Amino acid sequence: MTAATAELHEPDDYSARHLSVLEGLEAVRKRPGMYVGSTDSRGLTHCLWEIVDNSVDEALAGHCSRIDVVLAADGAVEVRDDGRGIPVDIEPKSGLPGVEVVMTRLHAGGKFGSGSYTASGGLHGVGASVVNALSARLDVEVDRDGRTSSMSFRRGIPGTFDGSGPDADFTAGSGLTVGRRVARSVTGTRVRFWPDRQIFLKDADIALDALLGRARQTAFLIPGLTIAVRDERGEGSPPVEEEFRFDGGISEYCTYLAPDEPVSDVLRLQGAGTFTETVPVLDDSGHMVPTEVERTLDVDVALRWGNGYDPTVRSFVNVIATPKGGTHVAGFERALVRVVNDQLRSAKLLKANEDPVVKEDVLEGLTAVVTVRLPEPQFEGQTKEILGTSAASRIVSQVVGHELRAFLGSTKRAQRQQARTVLEKIVNAAKARQAARQQRENQRRKTALENSALPAKLVDCRSEGMESSELFIVEGDSALGTAKLARNSEFQALLPIRGKILNVQKASMADMLKNAECAAILQVIGAGSGRGFDVTAARYGRVIIMADADVDGAHIRCLLLTLFYRYMRPLLEEGRVYAAVPPLHRVELTNVARKRGAKADRYLYTYSDAELQRRLLELERKGFTWKEPVQRYKGLGEMDADQLAETTMDPRHRTLRRIRVEHAEEAAGVFDLLMGNEVAPRRRFIAEGAQELDLSRIDA
Structure with missing residues (x-):
């Protein structure tokens, strides 16, 4: 070991020269799990949805009516939309085209309060750039301002490829290629990327069923949006194509999710609320200044009770699924329990000395879709599985409580009857829970x-x-x-x-x-x-x-x-x-002792008519005779103990299914x-x- 090497291994030798500073997208490639969750199929699918969510945000803003997703045979993934197209003009601070800024700079995009999107799924400005950093090749084409502009990247670095596919020769260099003319009314973005197998596991793949399920779900959440999926990966088989469009919104989604017969119609609970939060905002001098901003949170819930037992609750924030819930789901559940208990007391279905119903009782047989839309929601992590915006709990609780109380206390005949049926179902669920607890x-x-x-x-x-x-x-x-x-x-x-x-x-x-x-x-x-x-x-x-x-x-x-x-x-x-x-039959052999010896078994059991006929033919060929008629058991009570033990209960001889x-x-x-x-x-x-x-x- 040299002196220099030994010096580096001294425990007290720790200075600034030991620190690593990762530039640009290096951090993404160094720690991909921080940004996409994992490097297996789940992380690869997350990359696809980061690109799709950008198109979905265009649809949320009212500028996109169709999204196409293509899984190509060569391993590429392509997403096309007819939105406004990523800006291609020069971004003043960096001096780079807008497309290059979006694709190469973390925390860059149109979703930081600039007014481009009032509510979106992309919040951190890292989605497209992260996918770019984790792709062996990414091509982007934009139809905008009467032209088609394009750029290519290798592992986040802009440049040009001499050929198709990720293995083509690559020359690094910044710049936007302006191609053919298109009609000024034609706009949209096309992103095609090849996942980098240096990052993702070799067997990482995008599951078609999961992709179709997510596409269907998104089409439900944005009425009028068409999402088409095409899978060209099947060798020797025609491509699989599915197209989704639902004009009924989350009411139709609630009906689709419901596994049982309805007890109530689908209820639509809608409303909005405002809250104030302090956010850093750039001033004219380029400094971040804490500023109080008033936000509006829109609530839209569809729910119905069925005659089943298991609840189905799906929650979304700006069309992004939150499978682990969050503050909006907590507010929804709290309002349900509070309002139902109030109505049960009012309707005399729950006496003063009886325990109130709990969440488990209210959710029994419930199918619900809970959606909220707000600018810049606070998620717990880049994977956006849990909403953390605290004001959402209060606003959702207020809206759901007000709307649900109106339904359960309605004086209209049809609604009154449905409300009564729902309340009785919840009371029965509470009684069953209490009885089961006592029994346990x-x-x-x-x-x-x-x-x-x-x-x-x-x-x-x-x-x-x-x-x-x-x-x-x-x-x-x-x-x-x-x-x-x-x-x-x-x-x-x-x-x-x-x-x-x-x-x-x-x-x-x-x-x-x-x-x-x-x-x-x-x-x-x-x-x-x-x-x-x-x-x-x-x-x-x-x-x-x-x-x-x-x-x-x-x-x-x-x-x-x-x-x-x-x-x-x-x-x-x-x-x-x-x-x-x-067994169904017992065959008593009459000449078995002479044929096989005195200790041979005298009885043969069969379990179906076909087996009986087959075994009788075998016995006849071998010269055995049997007592007629063959005994047919009508029930277990016809057997004596030895026969039941031998055929049905003794682990050494029995057959179990x-x-x-x-x-x-x-x-x-x-x-x-x-x-x-x-x-x-x-x-x-x-x-x-x-x-x-x-x-x-x-x-x-």
């Missing part, structure tokens, strides 16, 4: 055993270990008697149910808790229900539905699975719910179709399925 307090295994709170009909197992224990939900008392003898009492528990339980897809949570069979199942499993379900508190490692192998048994399984899906879904998601597979929820949205649609309130779609499903039914399989 007694559901831990030891507490339940100490207080003798478990149902008397439960035949529990001796083991207290959750992993090895199994709960069989048995159809009928007749099968229970046999199952008691067939089970392994060390780890197998039995809970009989009487016939068909309540269809919880149609019933409320309160009605479900009143149903003796449903309440017993929840109580025995011991982990709560609904959003309060705690899968770690479940008393059994497996829950096995053991029903007859007939139509009624299938219906009972469907009803039980509906209960698990609606109120104990984590058990399904973890694969801890099973259906037992009892694991019930899983792989796709939640598709599963919800199936449950709603088969078990929901809408009869017509179910009738159509049955009628269409009847054409494909094999009549010979009907057990009549």
Whole structure:
């Protein structure tokens, strides 16, 4: 080690010469995560939306009616709009064209109170320049003032390319190229960029589904704006094209998001408020002077209640989604709870000595789109996921409170009836929550055993270990008697149910808790229900539905699975719910001893008619004979204990079908179709399925 090197490693040797000063866009390339969140697919998609948001801001200002997004086959991403076009004249302070200033200087743009945009999604003036810094090549073309002007950049440095693509020879140099003439009425901007693979991971890509979802969402939020998406990346397949335009705004968006049947019409709550904030403003001498500025915040909310349980709330600031909420969402929720409680007291639906409803009750089954527009909102971070402007909470709360109170207290007949229905739904949700909470307090295994709170009909197992224990939900008392003898009492528990339980897809949570069979199942499993379900508190490692192998048994399984899906879904998601597979037939062999020896099995079990026919043919070819007629089980109660243990309960021989929820949205649609309130779609499903039914399989 040389003396100079050793000197640099002395702990006290720290001076100004050790400091690094990053010029221009170097900071972006050094710490890209600060600006786009990450260098994977999420960060790459964020780059695309930084460019799209600039076009969206033009649409918000009323100067753009169409945006095109193209994912090219060579890896490029292009965004085109028909807005005013980025300014191309010389910016006085820098002496550079406006396009070059926007694309190469951080915190430069038309969104700092200059009057170009009253409300926008881009606030920090870093979006376009950050994308430029993280691109191997970026081309921008502007139609403005009767000319098409263009510039190119490599990793944020202006210059010219000798050819197409990011690998073409590049010569650095500032300057704007003025091209062909266009009509003065033709304006717009086209940005095409190739992400820099020195920055982004090799497998980073823009997911088409996410892009289409965001494009659809933006089209909902700006009525009259057309957004077209074209994906040319499919090798050997035609491009995928989608186009979105919605004139109904967030009312139409609210209807689109709603997953359930409506309890109320879509309500539109609109208003505005003002607030004052202190911001630094450049004076005539170029100094930043703290100045009080009056801001206007516009509030526009669309909401409706449905008969479902899960809330769907989407929030936006100047068309930018805020998935983690912020002050505007806090104000919205506070106003909802306050106004609803006031109206419940006024309507005598909530007595003076009863606890007020809480946010969870009010949001049950609610679909809402909360949007605010204001100049220069304060976000928490460049990714703009949380609104931090404190005044938004007060103004949104005032507007929502005033408008919602007018609806809930309306004297118009139609609105009065809807308001009453909404209030009753919220009260029922509160009662169900309170009942579920009370039930959960007694559901831990030891507490339940100490207080003798478990149902008397439960035949529990001796083991207290959750992993090895199994709960069989048995159809009928007749099968229970046999199952008691067939089970392994060390780890197998039995809970009989009487016939068909309540269809919880149609019933409320309160009605479900009143149903003796449903309440017993929840109580025995011991982990709560609904959003309060705690899968770690479940008393059994497996829950096995053991029903007859007939139509009624299938219906009972469907009803039980509906209960698990609606109120104990984590058990399904973890694969801890099973259906037992009892046999349909028992074949008693008559000459098996002579053919195989005295200890050979005399009985053969089959699980379908097709399997029975196949096995009988095999036995006939091998010279076996059997007792006629072949026994067909009509129910589990027809088996003796040995047969039930051997075929259905003994882990060494049984067959179980694991019930899983792989796709939640598709599963919800199936449950709603088969078990929901809408009869017509179910009738159509049955009628269409009847054409494909094999009549010979009907057990009549």
